[in-house]
Each structure stands twice: as C-alpha cells, then as structure tokens.
Amino acid sequence: MHFYSRIIVRSHKERFLQIYAWSICRAPTAVLRLHRSYATQPNRLTAPAADGRRARKPYNFGLYNKRRVAFRVAYIGWDYHGFARQKLTTRTVEERIFDALVETKLxxxxxxxxxxxxxxxxxxxxxTVVALDVRSRLPVSRGIVPWQTSRHDAINTNVEPIGDQSSHLVAGELPYMIMLNKALPSDIRILAWAPVPATFDARYDCLHRTYKYLFDPSGLDITKMQRAASQFVGVHDFRNFCKFAKGKPLAAYRRAVDLVSVNRLTDIEDPASKSNILSGRLYCVTIRARAFLWHQIRCMMTILFLIGRGLEDESIVGKLLNVDPSLGKPMYGLADETSLILTDCAYSDIAWYDASASSLEPAGNLDNMSQRKSADAWLLSQLRLEERKAALKGFMISSMLETVTHSIDTSLMGRDDYLRDDRKFGGGIGSYTKIMERKRLDPIETRMVIG
Known part of the structure; x- marks a missing residue:
C-alpha cells in the first residue's frame, strides 16, 4: 500500500496509539488500565473508505410506505440464460431486474x-408481467401501507380493486419506469406499470399467454402448415410436444390451446409488425393458451416445419396428440429459440400506465411533467437506436450472404439444401427418418417412477 494511502485509512485511534506507544511501558498502572480500556472501545468515528469517501449510511426504508405494483417488461433474450433467476448463473433477465430494483432502492x-x-x-x-411490493412516496391509503406492514396485514387492509383508475393511485408517485430504465441494460425495458391489490399474483391471475414465432417461409408450404396448425387447437395431451419435467403429474400434460394461426407478418393487426423492416418477408405462428409446458411451442414448431418441408404428412400432428401410454415421445430436435417471442400476458381489468401519464400529475407540478416527457423521448431514442443497430447488423449479414451465394454453386447442393435444418430435426442431406419410426424415450409413467 502506498505511504499516503496508509495515512488516509489510518484512524484517529491508531495514530493516538502509535504516538504514545513509547510511554506505555513506563505508564502507571492506572494509566495503563485506562489506555487498555480505551483501546478496546469501538471506534466512534466512521473510517473513510479507501477512495477517501465516507461509507454511506444504510437506507432507511422505514421512512417510506410500500405498495404492490405490476411491471410490464420487454427484453431481447438472446444473450440471457432465460428469464428466471438461477443458482448456477447470474446471466438472467430477472437477475438484472433485481439489480436495478436494489440500485434504485425500490x-x-x-x-x-x-x-x-x-x-x-x-x-x-x-x-412479461412481474408483480412485487415496492417503495412508495404516497401517504397511507387504499393499497399503500407502512413499510413494516406484514404480508398478512397488507392483504387484509382495504385495498383498491383491479381496474380502479382513481388518479390518487398514481398521481405524485415515484417515477418507477424512469428510475428502472435508467438502471437496466439497453436490452431490458419496463414498458408500463399498474397498481394492483396485495393479493395479485402475476402467474396465477394471468388469463392467457400469447407467443409468436417468426420464420422465413423459403422452401415451406404455408398452406400445409396452416392446416396442420389448426389441429393443435382444443384440449389435448401434449406429452409428445414437450420436455419431461420431474414432479409434474400426468394430468398437467393436458393443455387447452385457444389459438394457433400461421400468417404473413404484415397481415397481423399489429402496428409494431407493420413498421418492421423484415415484416414483408417474414411469417408468424401465433399461439395462445392459458399456460404451456416446457419447450411445448418449440416442439410444435419443429413438427410444423417438417410438414412445411414435405418431410412429414399433416396427419403426424394427430398421431402425436393421440397418445399411447405404452410409448414414449419420439426423439426429435427443437426449433430455434431466438425466433420465439412472448407478446402478451392478459389480465382482467388492470389499468396500465406508462411514463407519459403526465396528466395524472398534481396541478402545477411542471417539473415532473417535463421529466416524464424527457423520459419518453429517452426511451424512444434508446429503442430506435437498438432497432438501427439490429437493422445494420441484418444488412451486413445479408451482404455477406449475397457474396457467399454468388461464389458458391448452390445447384450442386440439391433443392433448398442450404436452407434446411433436417440434420437438427433428425435427418440429413439425402436422408430422413420419419418421426413415428424413430427411437423413443421411456414413457412418462416409467420416468415418473424412476424419478
């Protein structure tokens, strides 16, 4: 450690002891006893940190109230190991959100x-929707309780029903979106927030979830895929369209699917899809249900792609849904995960607010109104920047692809071989093993017994 650093970190007590150390051996018994008593007392001065700054005092949450809120979250998951927090990695979306919540003292x-x-x-x-109890700067009222209030007491207080749009629920509240979006990485964004009752659960109160899977239609028979997709609608046993989950009861493999459609992206009534630079040449499979099994959608997409390429007949969907308990799931690969997007989680009577809800500010609070408008502009600029970066990357890859295709004789590869993923799905160039002829995993009943 540098000489001056030693001087900085040395406390007043240590300097006192060093200056008078030479006289300790000669000190009278009473003085020595007094000195030892002083030496054992805790240092009443706050030792400065190594960089010269004093350590921060713990944040006093007791000065605030708290409330239950829901956040609508958007994220690009390509660089993360899933959404939920995990023990073996911190590279999850949830971990980043927790970090931002701690940083903002919420x-x-x-x-x-x-x-x-x-x-x-x-x-x-x-x-994606998450719900939690966060710090509030509003006074105690319906749904807003003192910080130390227990969960049981909070639930039993007079809270507002979902959908209550009274202005007092949000007017003058902490700018949650602004605070969190400033602390989050650019590929994770809070899009809206809502006041919810203390009993609200983002998982169990969800009415249905909607996913979209985007894909390039090159080499695919879209009509066949559309007919096959319609067979998924209804209540079915999807054990052949998911990954086995230990501890899940047999009844849980029966799921009700409300919608499966295959459309060109521009045909969907979605302003975001129409503004996308790739929307003219992409197709989209939309799947809606109350809940899904592990890897269910990616398994469904694998079968639809095999049908679209003419490798499987449309009847394969019905055969896999007509489960034979004595047979396990045929072995086949999963469709690519980066094309899958969770687009909506629906709830009953939730009033969502975004950062532009400046009309809900108290009259005359022009500073907050200006802050919200500035936050809106910042959020839009950040999203547009990410869009431009993605578009530039796509253009560069397209240019590289064009250069490669001009220098390679694709006619030697056969029909669309360079577009196919048959190897991943259980086949190869010039050969393909039908799904029903493949090796099967052990039946779920057997695997449940084995554990």
Whole structure:
C-alpha cells in the first residue's frame, strides 16, 4: 500500500496509539488500565473508505410506505440464460431486474415477487408481467401501507380493486419506469406499470399467454402448415410436444390451446409488425393458451416445419396428440429459440400506465411533467437506436450472404439444401427418418417412477 494511502485509512485511534506507544511501558498502572480500556472501545468515528469517501449510511426504508405494483417488461433474450433467476448463473433477465430494483432502492427484502412466465434461454418478450411490493412516496391509503406492514396485514387492509383508475393511485408517485430504465441494460425495458391489490399474483391471475414465432417461409408450404396448425387447437395431451419435467403429474400434460394461426407478418393487426423492416418477408405462428409446458411451442414448431418441408404428412400432428401410454415421445430436435417471442400476458381489468401519464400529475407540478416527457423521448431514442443497430447488423449479414451465394454453386447442393435444418430435426442431406419410426424415450409413467 502506498505511504499516503496508509495515512488516509489510518484512524484517529491508531495514530493516538502509535504516538504514545513509547510511554506505555513506563505508564502507571492506572494509566495503563485506562489506555487498555480505551483501546478496546469501538471506534466512534466512521473510517473513510479507501477512495477517501465516507461509507454511506444504510437506507432507511422505514421512512417510506410500500405498495404492490405490476411491471410490464420487454427484453431481447438472446444473450440471457432465460428469464428466471438461477443458482448456477447470474446471466438472467430477472437477475438484472433485481439489480436495478436494489440500485434504485425500490426493494429491501420480502418483496413477494411473482412472474407471469419463465421464458427459456434465448427467448424474448414484449409482454412479461412481474408483480412485487415496492417503495412508495404516497401517504397511507387504499393499497399503500407502512413499510413494516406484514404480508398478512397488507392483504387484509382495504385495498383498491383491479381496474380502479382513481388518479390518487398514481398521481405524485415515484417515477418507477424512469428510475428502472435508467438502471437496466439497453436490452431490458419496463414498458408500463399498474397498481394492483396485495393479493395479485402475476402467474396465477394471468388469463392467457400469447407467443409468436417468426420464420422465413423459403422452401415451406404455408398452406400445409396452416392446416396442420389448426389441429393443435382444443384440449389435448401434449406429452409428445414437450420436455419431461420431474414432479409434474400426468394430468398437467393436458393443455387447452385457444389459438394457433400461421400468417404473413404484415397481415397481423399489429402496428409494431407493420413498421418492421423484415415484416414483408417474414411469417408468424401465433399461439395462445392459458399456460404451456416446457419447450411445448418449440416442439410444435419443429413438427410444423417438417410438414412445411414435405418431410412429414399433416396427419403426424394427430398421431402425436393421440397418445399411447405404452410409448414414449419420439426423439426429435427443437426449433430455434431466438425466433420465439412472448407478446402478451392478459389480465382482467388492470389499468396500465406508462411514463407519459403526465396528466395524472398534481396541478402545477411542471417539473415532473417535463421529466416524464424527457423520459419518453429517452426511451424512444434508446429503442430506435437498438432497432438501427439490429437493422445494420441484418444488412451486413445479408451482404455477406449475397457474396457467399454468388461464389458458391448452390445447384450442386440439391433443392433448398442450404436452407434446411433436417440434420437438427433428425435427418440429413439425402436422408430422413420419419418421426413415428424413430427411437423413443421411456414413457412418462416409467420416468415418473424412476424419478
């Protein structure tokens, strides 16, 4: 350690002891006893940090109230190991959100977190909803309780019903979106927030979840895919369209699917899709249900792609849904995860607010109104910047692809071989093994017994 650094970190007590150390051996018994008593007392002065700054005092959450809120979260999941927090990695979306909540002093502990979905590695979202108890600067009222209030007491207080749009619920509240978006990485954004009752659970109160899977239609028979997709609608046993989950009862494999459609992206009534530079040449499979099994959508997409390429007949969907308990799931790969997006988690009577809800500010609070408008502009600029970066990357890859295709004789590869993923799905160039002829995993009943 540098000489001057030693001087900085040395406390007043240590300097006192060093200056008078030479006289300790000669000190009278009483003085020595007094000195030892002083030496054992805790240092009453706050020792400066190594960089010269004093250590910060612990944040006093007790000075604030708290309330239960829901946040609508959007993220690009390509660089994350899924949404939910994990023990073996911190590279998750949820971990980044927790970091931002701690940094902004919105949570301390026991914040009763719930999420609407656990997206897998590489999957993105524009509609994930999370719920938790956060710090509030509003006075105690319906749904807003003192910080130390227990969960049980908070639930039993007179809270507002979902959908109560009284201005007092948000007017003058902390700018949650502004605070969190400043602390989050650019590929994670809070799109809206809502006041919710203390009993609200983002998972169990969700009415249905909607996913979209984007794909290039090159080499695919879209009509066949559309007919096959319609067979998924209804209540079915999807054990052949998911990954086995230990501890899940047999009844849980029966799921009700409300919608499966295959459309060109520009045909969808979605302003965001129409503004996308790739929307003219992409197709989209939209799937809606109350809940999904592990990897269910990616398994469904694998079968649809095989049908679209003419490798499987449309009847394969019905055969896999008509489960034979004595047979296990045929072995086949999963469709790419980066094309899958969670687009919506629906709830009953939730009033969502974004950063532009300046009309809800108290009259004359022009500073907050200006702050919100500035935050809107910042959020839009950040999203547009990410869009431009993605468009530039796409242009560069397209240019590289064009150069490669001009220098390679694709006619030697056969029909669309360079566009196909048959190897991943269980085949190869010039050969393909039908799904029903493949090796099967052990039946779920057997695997449940084995554990």
């Amino acid at each position: 949570i301390e502990s026991n914040f009763h977190w719930s999420r609407s979905a656990r997206t897998d590695t590489g999957v993105s979202s524009v509609g």
